[in-house]
Amino acid sequence: MIRWQILPAIVAALASLTPVGSAQSPPAQPLIAIRAGWLADVVSGQILQNQTIIVRGERIEGVQPASAKIPAGARVIDLSRFTVTPGLIDCHTHLAGDLQSADVLQPLKRSGAQDVMLGALHARQTLEAGFTTVRDVGTYRAFVDIALRDAINDGIVVGPRMAVAGAYITVSTGGGEVTGMARDVVLPADMRAGVANSPDEVRQRVREILNAGADLIKIIVTGAVLTNGTNPGVAEFNEEEIRAAVEEANKYGVKVAAHAHGAEGIKKAVRAGVASIEHGSLIDDEGIRMMKEHGTYLVADIFNGDYIDSVGKKTGWDAEIMRKNEETTDAQREGFRKAVAAGVPMAFGTDAGVYPHGQNARQLPYMVRFGMTPMGALQAATISAAKLIGWDDRIGSISPGKYADLIAVEGGGLGDLSRFSRVSFVMKSGVVVKGP
Numbered sequence: 152m153i154r155w156q157i158l159p160a161i162v163a164a165l166a167s168l169t170p171v172g173s174a175q176s177p178p179a180q181p182l183i184a185i186r187a188g189w190l191a192d193v194v195s196g197q198i199l200q201n202q203t204i205i206v207r208g209e210r211i212e213g214v215q216p217a218s219a220k221i222p223a224g225a226r227v228i229d230l231s232r233f234t235v236t237p238g239l240i241d242c243h244t245h246l247a248g249d250l251q252s253a254d255v256l257q258p259l260k261r262s263g264a265q266d267v268m269l270g271a272l273h274a275r276q277t278l279e280a281g282f283t284t285v286r287d288v289g290t291y292r293a294f295v296d297i298a299l300r301d302a303i304n305d306g307i308v309v310g311p312r313m314a315v316a317g318a319y320i321t322v323s324t325g326g327g328e329v330t331g332m333a334r335d336v337v338l339p340a341d342m343r344a345g346v347a348n349s350p351d352e353v354r355q356r357v358r359e360i361l362n363a364g365a366d367l368i369k370i371i372v373t374g375a376v377l378t379n380g381t382n383p384g385v386a387e388f389n390e391e392e393i394r395a396a397v398e399e400a401n402k403y404g405v406k407v408a409a410h411a412h413g414a415e416g417i418k419k420a421v422r423a424g425v426a427s428i429e430h431g432s433l434i435d436d437e438g439i440r441m442m443k444e445h446g447t448y449l450v451a452d453i454f455n456g457d458y459i460d461s462v463g464k465k466t467g468w469d470a471e472i473m474r475k476n477e478e479t480t481d482a483q484r485e486g487f488r489k490a491v492a493a494g495v496p497m498a499f500g501t502d503a504g505v506y507p508h509g510q511n512a513r514q515l516p517y518m519v520r521f522g523m524t525p526m527g528a529l530q531a532a533t534i535s536a537a538k539l540i541g542w543d544d545r546i547g548s549i550s551p552g553k554y555a556d557l558i559a560v561e562g563g564g565l566g567d568l569s570r571f572s573r574v575s576f577v578m579k580s581g582v583v584v585k586g587p
């Protein structure tokens with residue numbers, strides 16, 4: 152008899168052992184309806200008026216005319232005085248570590264741990280400025296960018312989605328090295344993780360960087376403006392070495408970004424099959440034709456030269472760096488203008504890290520000044536950038552199924568793109584980061 156009396160207690164005890172929620176339906180995802188006065192459809196190149204974007208959870212569910220019925224239970228965000236565009240994408244940032252300064256030995260004054268903590272600050276500044284994704288193209292301390300990317304993905308740090316390069320593939324004493332100290336100073340190993348001087352060494356470095364978790368390979372094909380003793384016009388790697396990087400990276404399904412200023416270096420990199428030319432400062436007509444033919448993206452930081460010029464003069468940057476900046480700034484803008492006219496694929500990239508993070512959008516009006524339409528510049532910073540990264544299946548346009556990465560600027564249409572330096576609203580993955 153006692154058996155039957157205790158049975159309900161046994162049943163209750165067993166029920167309490169069942170994992171919580173296992174018998175229930177998953178919690179409903181937040182549903183948001185965003186009323187957009189204007190909406191940039193970067194796929195068609197059109198500005199649409201009075202649209203509603205339906206966001207469920209972290210994804211865009213649909214786009215409908217404002218007159219259509221909003222699903223029951225949706226929270227409404229009213230952006231009817233604003234133009235809504237996809238979240239912006241910067242294909243050339245350096246989030247980890249200090250900003251560039253007059254002190255060329257600065258990279259040696261902080262640890263990798265300090266570099267990545269600075270990166271957390273820069274990541275937040277970048278996201279709040281409307282850049283919901285970056286392609287981060289290298290760091291002097293190898294792999295701190297991977298730590299930052301993972302911390303953002305895990306929700307530990309607030310920042311943009313990141314595609315990261317892990318380190319620089321560079322020749323020894325070349326454009327991707329920390330330079331400027333006495334020749335007998337030995338650098339820490341994590342500052343030289345990408346140094347390679349033959350096709351075999353390039354392959355080895357590429358494997359090591361990709362096995363560490365990088366999303367892309369950055370190869371420094373020519374000398375650089377910002378490393379002492381290197382010459383932007385000189386091709387430091389030969390074509391066989393660049394091709395080794397491309398072949399090895401492609402085995403992993405990964406693309407190669409090539410830092411290249413000089414005309415010969417650009418052509419070697421394009422022939423070797425890189426996905427993008429970074430900077431492209433001294434490009435010639437043949438290089439432009441080749442990039443168009445191969446579908447190689449140009450990622451030209453055409454705002455940066457003005458910043459280096461003004462701040463460098465004020466704060467006493469090294470004379471060699473200032474000279475090289477002068478030699479590349481106007482040439483780069485003229486090359487950019489010709490490349491736009493020729494129809495070379497363009498992706499937006501600023502070299503933020505040389506100048507303060509969060510000011511990335513200052514380059515957009517420059518792109519219009521040097522030959523793009525406002526919509527063309529916006530496409531370079533959204534759908535084209537997403538294609539270059541290889542993430543156009545998930546970001547880059549306001550399309551059903553993609554992540555709800557959205558921004559808004561005050562007023563109607565695109566017009567003067569300097570408004571994008573004052574973004575009023577930022578949403579990443581359906582979460583409002585900044586409200587109007």
Ligand SMILES: [Zn+2]
Binds near residue numbers: 243244288
């Ligand atoms: Zn850079």
